[in-house]
Amino acid sequence: MGERRRRKKRRKGSTGNVSETHVSVSEGEGENSSLMNALESANRILYGTPNDDQNTSTPIATKPSVEVNDDIRQQICENTKMLNMILQKLHILDEIQAKLLRIDSDVTSIKQQVSEVTNKASKLEHSVTFISDTIDDIQKHGGVNAIRNKLSVVEAKTTDLENSAQNTHSRLSDIENREVDVQAVRNVISKLDCEMKRHSTMIEKKTQTDERITGLQYHTMKMNLVFTGVWGESRGENTEQKLRAFLMNELDIDYHIEFVNIHSFGRFQRGKPRPIVARFIYQADIDAVLEKANWLRGTPYRIHRQFPAAMDERRRSLIPVMKQFIEDGANVKLVRDRLIVNGQVYDPDSYDCEPTEPMNYARAVQSGANSREESDPIR
Template identity: 30%
Template sequence: MRVLSFQSRNVLYGEETEIPAVLNNVLTLLNRMDTRLSSIEKNTGKNTTTLSQLNDKFNSLSARVIDAEKDIVDVKSRVTQLEATSHGTGNLFDEIKTKTDKLASDIEHLQRERTDFENRQENMKEKIDNLEEDKCMLNDKLIDMLCRSMKYNLIFSGIEEHRDEDCEDKLRRFIYQDMRIEHRLEFGNVHRFGKSYRNKPRPIIARFLYFSDLDMVKRAGKNLKGTHYGVNQQFPAEIEEKRRKLYPIMKAERKNNSKVVLIRDKLYVNDELVTVSNDEAPREEPRQTPIRPKKRSRVSSTPDRDGHS
């Protein structure tokens, strides 16, 4: 641009004196200016296009900004709602936490009570077990005492019953006539027991003063074989129930000529203890001789057969 200005000054104010030369210079200058203007117009058109594009982009950007502002407003509104909801949720969480803490405390309390109850239950179970052991021990002692008290008793069944009868006299005649024992026996007490049934006499129980008399009568029981009479030693109900289970085994072993010994509720076959339960068949165990404490001398108000007291 400076070069063109300098050239224009030289054409107008130069020292050239010839008019044709001046005109040529002016023409040349005008051509250059025209070329420059054409270039400027061309560039201006390009700039106009660029400005138009920039304007379009600016308008698009403005529209986006407006949309963004709307979105921001919407987001702010939602944030406000979320804050309100969050506050309500926080209150709900606080309430839930309070209830949860209370439930945890109640559960802990219940667990302590359960532990205490289990401990009491365990103690109670232990006490019950001890009581059961004591009960079994007392029951065994009671059965043993009953066995001892019944040791001198025999039960006679099948003897005809009459009203206002003398049981002892009737029993003596039965022993003499049917059991063929001529020896006079000594009784402590003789009576019938149990319920009366039509056409069925009640059994007679006799208490012997001497065990030798009782043993003599028991041995003579074989004379009643084939009759409807029976003679058995008296035992407590628990012992008698166990003996009933052993009777078939005892009879079968006697047929096999085995050595059979029945002591209370214990059956020994060839010196082997036979045990019977509800769930299993009878089995034999080695016989063990119990170790018993030394007995004290028996003091009785009943005199012995030899006259000793």
């Protein structure tokens, strides 16, 4: 019994040692797990498990001797220690390898920095050479005093430029402040431009309308003749009889002329004749009266066609020019409100003549056969 107990204690002790060894090996490195598993399998084959010893009541007669088991355990312990040492050294080697890699990276970085420093040193050497050459040139051309003088000139110019920049900045500030006013003025100008265009269009349309109205008025008046200076006037007199007596006595027209209407116009003043407007029916009667209108030269009587006010105003402005051309011997005709000079329409821009004093309108119409527009057919 005493021998069995001693064997059990030995087995338990050896099992504990192997377990501790297994723990240390597993903590050292996971790569030797297969070797530790083999050792544990050998331990179980040699000694069994603690549960097997407790459940077995009969002694183990087939196990090897105690001396052999002790030698194996001792060998296993030595191998375990050796493995732990190897693992520790492997771990140290890994650390050394990592440090070598870092050192290699640091060396590469140092090489790059040394290369950059070399390049900078080369550039500095070139700069020093350039500065040395510049100093030599400066010394050849007058030295530091010349440089100081040039620097003084540069400083003065710089000051002037700064002052100019300040003035420009202030002007720009004023312009920016006035930008709103300028924009408002632009808006007003734009509105005025639109209004001017609109008024120009309206004026153009009005001019066209006035021309049409003047043309219509002319066509309504083209059969009218105006007689001025026909004796004194009294209230209640018969204007038609007065005109027919004038045609008989002054123009020797003894045949009966058909009139549409005869009336006087203007303000009535006793003893002063007012103009008489006679509307004819036939153009032949008008031509007969105008042909004999030259008989009235030197008398207070005048005969002329009736025109609209606008056309009559333009005709009056052409009378001085027509007189000038007549004195120069030109062939002149006044047709409506156009002056025909030698077969061409008179254009003030193409002629250079100074008008003389204005003459009586009715007298100018009747001055000379060439100046009478009545020779042209009415259009």
